[in-house]
Amino acid sequence: MVHPLxxxxxxxxxxxxxxxxxxxxxxxxxxxxxxxxxxxxxxxSPRDIDGVVPYFPGGGIxxxxxxxxxxxxxxxxxxxxxxxxxxxxxxxxxxxxxxSGVCNHVLIAVGRTGYSGARVSTRLQQxxxxxxxxxxxxxxxxxAPAQLYAQGARRxxxxxxxxxxxxxEVAVVTRQHAILNGNVVMNKPLTVEEHHASRMISDPFRLxxxxxxxxxxxxxxxxxxxxARDLRKPLVTIMGVAEGHPESPASIAQRPxxxxxxxAKAAPRAxxxxxxxxxxxxxxxxxxxxxxxxxxxxxxxxxxxxGEGGPFVMDGRIGLGGELPINTHGGLLSQGHVVxxxxxxxxxxxxxxEAGRAxxxxxxxxxxxxxxxxxxxxxxxxxRAA
Amino acid sequence: xxxxxxxxxxxxxxxxxxTRESQPYWDGMREGRLMLQHCAGCGKVRHYPRPVCPHCFxxxxxxxxxxxxxxxxxxxxxxxxxxxxxKASAPYIVALVDMDAGVRVNAPLRGVNEADLxxxxxxxxxxxxxxxxxxLPFFVSD
Numbered sequence: 001m002v003h004p005l006x007x008x009x010x011x012x013x014x015x016x017x018x019x020x021x022x023x024x025x026x027x028x029x030x031x032x033x034x035x036x037x038x039x040x041x042x043x044x045s046p047r048d049i050d051g052v053v054p055y056f057p058g059g060g061i062x063x064x065x066x067x068x069x070x071x072x073x074x075x076x077x078x079x080x081x082x083x084x085x086x087x088x089x090x091x092x093x094x095x096x097x098x099x100s101g102v103c104n105h106v107l108i109a110v111g112r113t114g115y116s117g118a119r120v121s122t123r124l125q126q127x128x129x130x131x132x133x134x135x136x137x138x139x140x141x142x143x144a145p146a147q148l149y150a151q152g153a154r155r156x157x158x159x160x161x162x163x164x165x166x167x168x169e170v171a172v173v174t175r176q177h178a179i180l181n182g183n184v185v186m187n188k189p190l191t192v193e194e195h196h197a198s199r200m201i202s203d204p205f206r207l208x209x210x211x212x213x214x215x216x217x218x219x220x221x222x223x224x225x226x227x228a229r230d231l232r233k234p235l236v237t238i239m240g241v242a243e244g245h246p247e248s249p250a251s252i253a254q255r256p257x258x259x260x261x262x263x264a265k266a267a268p269r270a271x272x273x274x275x276x277x278x279x280x281x282x283x284x285x286x287x288x289x290x291x292x293x294x295x296x297x298x299x300x301x302x303x304x305x306x307g308e309g310g311p312f313v314m315d316g317r318i319g320l321g322g323e324l325p326i327n328t329h330g331g332l333l334s335q336g337h338v339v340x341x342x343x344x345x346x347x348x349x350x351x352x353x354e355a356g357r358a359x360x361x362x363x364x365x366x367x368x369x370x371x372x373x374x375x376x377x378x379x380x381x382x383x384r385a386a
Numbered sequence: 387x388x389x390x391x392x393x394x395x396x397x398x399x400x401x402x403x404x405t406r407e408s409q410p411y412w413d414g415m416r417e418g419r420l421m422l423q424h425c426a427g428c429g430k431v432r433h434y435p436r437p438v439c440p441h442c443f444x445x446x447x448x449x450x451x452x453x454x455x456x457x458x459x460x461x462x463x464x465x466x467x468x469x470x471x472x473k474a475s476a477p478y479i480v481a482l483v484d485m486d487a488g489v490r491v492n493a494p495l496r497g498v499n500e501a502d503l504x505x506x507x508x509x510x511x512x513x514x515x516x517x518x519x520x521x522l523p524f525f526v527s528d
């Protein structure tokens with residue numbers, strides 16, 4: 001039986017601000033600037049938006065969208081508190097809202113002053129999902145994601161022989177892609193040697209294994225497919241979408257398998273809904289808070305077996321022209337950190353054939369993931385339906 | 387264009403704020419004991435402390451003194467002090483340990499060279515008073 005949500009919703013509009021380190025704008029202003037760009041991209045008026053999912057914390061809440069965009073009749077205001085998995089998980093919530101007829105056009109928006117505002121060391125204390133880490137792990141010197149996720153990476157290396165050379169490959173290829181995109185924070189080439197020489201953050205993660213602290217805004221509009229068909233841009237439908245929550249969701253330390261998280265549950269559900277498998281994917285935008293996180297997710301997504309993610313990323317496989325081009329925009333590692341909504345935007349561009357020099361030839365089906373908090377996962381599979 | 391971060395990280399030591407659920411664990415630490423929560427219904431141990439047993443849904447539990455030995459599950463070496471307080475001690479090893487008691491504990495591992503770290507290495511938990519109220523765990527080689 002075809003899943004009732006399959007292709008009933010579409011990504012109809014995308015928008016983003018400049019990605020920078022340093023801005024005089026507030027998170028809310030960045031969020032609204034990106035929202036207006038997404039609304040214009042779709043060919044809609046702000047008045048047409050009747051559902052809002054703001055990324056929180058950072059930026060505004062539904063009330064700010066009503067006040068600034070003059071929304072006449074907002075019918076849905078949601079938070080999806082899943083950290084880096086939020087944006088893609090929000091696509092599921094938005095798709096449900098438009099498929100059920102509650103809303104016509106749902107706006108998902110991020111505004112973030114990750115460089116000029118609160119930095120990672122203080123920002124996370126705002127998250128209720130980090131309460132256990134704050135009580136049990138921050139006092140012993142473990143608090144930042146780079147530290148908490150490093151233990152999983154170290155275990156993967158010990159169990160499977162994964163090396164920092166594999167990590168470097170993800171960083172280097174992602175940078176190559178960023179250089180093709182005009183709107184990125186990091187626009188100079190990166191070599192494996194420079195990666196290996198960058199300072200250690202939390203072993204085995206070096207500086208260039210870590211995503212950027214940057215400023216910027218991004219927004220996406222999800223519309224019911226029949227409405228999106230009549231809008232400005234080529235139709236990109238949501239074939240499959242899912243969120244997944246791991247065991248011991250608020251503490252990585254207590255999780256039976258540190259390398260098995262929410263995406264392991266979400267990916268099979270999304271593939272089932274979409275009616276496709278890993279072999280059908282032409283391009284993948286993988287949440288890259290850390291290089292290793294990409295390697296781990298490639299395994300959970302079924303592109304390779306568990307433990308084989310390191311060798312998988314080598315030999316040009318994940319670059320443009322390779323078997324599975326990933327993070328064709330430069331990702332969180334090199335483009336900018338807007339909690340992965342830039343990954344959704346890039347996948348939509350790829351399927352519209354608007355990706356410029358980073359265009360994957362004949363891209364028809366692609367996937368995008370989110371990864372957040374202590375291992376929440378999300379995935380959307382999109383298709384060019386124009 | 388401003389490029390100066392406006393919110394500098396705090397230099398205060400982060401300390402636990404015990405909850406009604408976790409208070410017995412922290413009381414145990416202060417008394418030099420690893421106290422773990424056991425379900426009164428099915429007897430299973432759980433960590434971190436929480437109100438309901440996820441196996442049998444009992445809300446009754448007791449804290450029992452647990453053995454302090456365990457084996458390294460994985461580790462990291464923290465170089466960048468995300469909190470300025472830890473700048474003086476960086477780099478420091480944090481070991482995630484499979485305790486013999488059946489839960490995991492994350493804590494600094496002292497007196498061990500990075501080169502000697504490996505999964506399965508035996509360690510023992512010890513206690514370091516930080517102030518009158520708070521004692522924190524750390525590991526040493528066993």
